[in-house]
Amino acid sequence: MSSIDYTAHYLYQIKTTQFYLVSSLRTRKDATIIYIDSATGDLVHRGIPQVDVFPSVSDAIEYLKQLDPLAKEITSAAAIIGYIVTPKQARLFLATQVLFF
Secondary structure, eight states: OOSOSSOEEEEEEETTTEEEEEEEOTTOSSEEEEEEOTTTOOEEOOOOBTTTEESSHHHHHHHHHHHOTTOEEEEEESEEEEEEEOSSOEEEEEEOOOOOO
């Protein structure tokens, strides 16, 4: 998971109720962490180096593991399809597999 040349997203859970999306886009050389606010469903990203912008996916994941050594990857995805917030829940739609014909 160091330098990748394709788009990839990793959903992580820490401290049982906090979720983070680690994203690396093919067109960029860095990785981004997006926090999913458990109270509002807001996607939070401030663009602060070493807080939510990292040189690589590995560095971003290491940061999450420093926040919680029990951080775990829930799933990985090739694409984010959508995100819906309702009064009672939020749903993140991910494409976990891409098929080429």
